[in-house]
Amino acid sequence: MGMAAEDTRTVIDPLALRRAFGTFLTGVTVITTVDSDGKPRGMTANSFASVSLDPPLLLVCVGKSASSYPAFTGSDRFAVNLLRDSQIDVSNLFASKASDKFASVGYDVVHTGAPVLTDCLTWFDCTMHEHVDAGDHAILIGRIQAFGTSPSAPLGFCRGRYAQVKDPLPPGWLSSNDMIIGYLIEAQGQVLLVSDGKGGWVLPTAPRKLVNGRLPVTGGGELSLMSDDTFLYSVFDVSGHDSGYLIYRARLAEPRGALALPTGYRFFAPSELPYDEIASTEVRAMLRRFVRESEHGGYSIYMDSHDGGRLATVGAAQPWVRHAQT
Numbered sequence: 001m002g003m004a005a006e007d008t009r010t011v012i013d014p015l016a017l018r019r020a021f022g023t024f025l026t027g028v029t030v031i032t033t034v035d036s037d038g039k040p041r042g043m044t045a046n047s048f049a050s051v052s053l054d055p056p057l058l059l060v061c062v063g064k065s066a067s068s069y070p071a072f073t074g075s076d077r078f079a080v081n082l083l084r085d086s087q088i089d090v091s092n093l094f095a096s097k098a099s100d101k102f103a104s105v106g107y108d109v110v111h112t113g114a115p116v117l118t119d120c121l122t123w124f125d126c127t128m129h130e131h132v133d134a135g136d137h138a139i140l141i142g143r144i145q146a147f148g149t150s151p152s153a154p155l156g157f158c159r160g161r162y163a164q165v166k167d168p169l170p171p172g173w174l175s176s177n178d179m180i181i182g183y184l185i186e187a188q189g190q191v192l193l194v195s196d197g198k199g200g201w202v203l204p205t206a207p208r209k210l211v212n213g214r215l216p217v218t219g220g221g222e223l224s225l226m227s228d229d230t231f232l233y234s235v236f237d238v239s240g241h242d243s244g245y246l247i248y249r250a251r252l253a254e255p256r257g258a259l260a261l262p263t264g265y266r267f268f269a270p271s272e273l274p275y276d277e278i279a280s281t282e283v284r285a286m287l288r289r290f291v292r293e294s295e296h297g298g299y300s301i302y303m304d305s306h307d308g309g310r311l312a313t314v315g316a317a318q319p320w321v322r323h324a325q326t
């Protein structure tokens with residue numbers, strides 16, 4: 001007769017065990033939910049694990065001594081926000097007993113209603129699939145309803161200390177996933193182009209999506225764009241190039257005349273656009289469409305496809321309405 005597992009237990013020193021667990025290198029997450037009063041609650045947790053792809057499940061363990069324990073086990077939803085390498089302060093804040101941890105940290109309601117940190121490496125918005133009682137913790141198993149990720153470097157944690165990950169992206173990742181993000185910037189009817197240094201003109205580009213409407217420009221400085229007036233305009237591939245192009249139509253926030261343009265940048269009136277000095281057929285065609293549409297005051301969005309591309313009419317530009325992404 002085998003002995004019951006419970007009878008074979010030996011004495012384990014919890015502190016020594018904690019140190020042994022701590023040798024496992026993890027990322028750092030902030031798990032969030034809303035309590036029964038509707039108040040956002042959150043705590044730092046590194047006990048995260050992916051569980052299943054189909055159905056999409058993850059888990060995280062919440063200690064029974066955490067003051068947000070009842071909020072998590074009593075809720076039907078929670079979010080897991082993985083932190084970026086520059087978010088040690090966010091990790092420390094959510095590992096503290098501060099009474100309002102969300103006072104200084106932005107969050108959005110995305111799908112389930114659990115707070116999703118506006119700035120993080122990756123987030124998973126979950127409904128509670130199941131919670132399992134396990135010793136001094138509860139295992140929360142979440143079913144992922146929505147998620148998002150970014151190419152930033154993750155924050156690491158090992159042996160009780162934060163750790164940096166040296167090469168956050170595998171070689172080739174950027175070149176295979178990169179989109180060139182270009183801006184068709186208009187100010188009082190004129191369009192901003194930048195010299196390619198070889199006698200040609202190209203659209204200004206940005207390294208990534210803008211933050212607060214600021215477009216960093218090569219050579220230093222930045223241009224201020226009207227955030228509520230920045231619209232997707234065209235998505236296309238250029239033959240012979242790996243990257244796709246994603247072009248936004250935008251308007252300068254300040255008057256054109258008031259701006260000290262960095263070298264190489266120049267505004268062109270629609271009738272003076274230097275089509276012959278723009279190498280890309282796709283960009284030329286897009287500018288022609290822009291000039292045509294500006295005259296008629298209605299815009300469309302273009303997306304290329306194997307059989308020639310599609311246009312969707314946007315109609316009169318409307319101000320953005322704040323809308324949670326689902």
Ligand SMILES: Cc1cc2nc3c(=O)[nH]c(=O)nc-3n(C[C@H](O)[C@H](O)[C@H](O)COP(=O)(O)O)c2cc1C
Nearest residue numbers: 043044045046047061062063066067068094095096
């Ligand atoms: C890097 C790190 C990872 C942590 N991981 C967990 C965890 O997985 N589960 C847990 O219950 N607490 C974990 N904690 C501790 C909680 O964040 C801490 O107890 C917090 O004060 C709980 O907040 P609350 O009492 O406001 O709910 C971790 C702390 C840090 C700094």
